[in-house]
Amino acid sequence: MQHLTAHPDGILAVDSGYCHPGLAAIHLIIHEGRAAVVDTGTNASAPRVLAALAAAGIVPERVQWVILTHIHLDHAGGAGSLMCAFPNAKLVVHPRGVRHMIDPAKLWEGTSAVYGAERAFALYGRLAPVEAERIVATEEDMVLDLGSRRLRILHTPGHAKHHICIWDETARAFFTGDTFGLSYREFDVDGRPSVYPTTTPTQFDPDALHESIDRLVSYRPDAMYLTHYSRVTGVVRLAGDLHRLIETQIAVARAARGEGVARHVEILAGLEQIVREEAERHGWPLSEEEIFRVLRTDLELNAQGLGIWLDDCALRELSTA
Incomplete structure (x- = not known):
């Protein structure tokens, strides 16, 4: 599968197909016959996620968690569609994002204001709501169990007030959404990545972002899994570049x-x-x-x-x- 990359510790990166190859990754954590999905891409990404799970031997009923780092639609636009496909999964999202997953109307209005309605619909399609009883609102330091694997939730504002990052104790890695910036593989030099921070509308807060980056680094992670795009190492160096x-x-x-x-x-x-x-x-x-x-x-x-x-x-x- 050309859009699938296998990383260590049972982590798979699925190219969401958003805009062009290598722009946005959906991460699957596979452990003891169960799966967690981190970010969902758009509605059009769902077939790729299902195909990647099938290739890993995971049936939809064994997807336990769908976790959104935040509710910008390149990360969360496909949440409703995937929740329909995963009958036993819970959707995990920051408390500020819960109401927007139940009723995406205001989320759509905000996205249309940035992109224009026609462009937004072409990018994301029609947003599907998620039933309230299937949503778990995050709390700071809460832990999700994936079999014997522990996924810890940190609230990490700066890119958005509703942003979280996920600490995977097994991989000693964070799934960072946009908190740890953008790192496109086209810019790698001899396998050495570079990174660039995001200051996108509408909740950029530089002081909070600096603090969130430092908090992630304090865990001494071996790697970061960015939505844009996937696994990077050399975390301390990259954090310094982000601050600068x-x-x-x-x-x-x-x-x-x-x-x-x-x-x-x-x-x-x-x-x-x-x-x-x-x-x-x-x-x-x-x-x-x-x-x-x-x-x-x-x-x-x-x-x-x-x-x-x-x-x-x-x-x-x-x-x-």
Whole structure:
């Protein structure tokens, strides 16, 4: 299966098929004949997940948990569809996300505001609700058992207020969603990954994100499993790069002049220059055109998120003046 990658400790990465190959991974944790699914991709991803489970010898009835790192639709858009396919599974989501899984209407409105309704429907399709009794709201430090395997939940705001990460004690690894940034395999140099933080709309909080990254690193993980894209090692080095790049992006945003479209264009241009410098720093094996082909959507969303963050900062300053 071309869209399936086997990692150590019974972890499989399924390419969700979102937009283009290698953009978004769905992770399966296989243990003692049971499975947990971390993030779900979109509705269109469901056949790939089912095929990967079948290849691993797991029938749908043996899927115990479907865990969402957060409810942005490239991570959670297929949750309703997969829950229909897994009759015994529970959906695990941050308390802030529960109501949106039961009734996805407001989630859809927010996504449409970012992408436009036509583009959003093309990307995600129609969102299926999940029955309230099948949803488990996370608590800080709660543990999910997958047979004898323990999966610990940490609340990790910064990318979004409703973000969680999952500590797999067996693998000594975190499933990080977007908290530990983006790391695309096209940019690896001799197997050495690089990473780039996400500042997407609408809840980017740099102070919280710094704290969440440090908290993950404090566990001394052997690896991180990112949704974008899958397994990386060299965690301490990558965390240092994330901290540096968060602050560099903030500096670009604060330096931008004007407002509205003019400010957005200036922020985007600054982010593009950061990427050029990172490409030179790491020796990325792609042309500039190819680099921006991979990162174009991410940079656009980062610029939007930084603009919203600037506006929120201005409102807070006014309210305390």
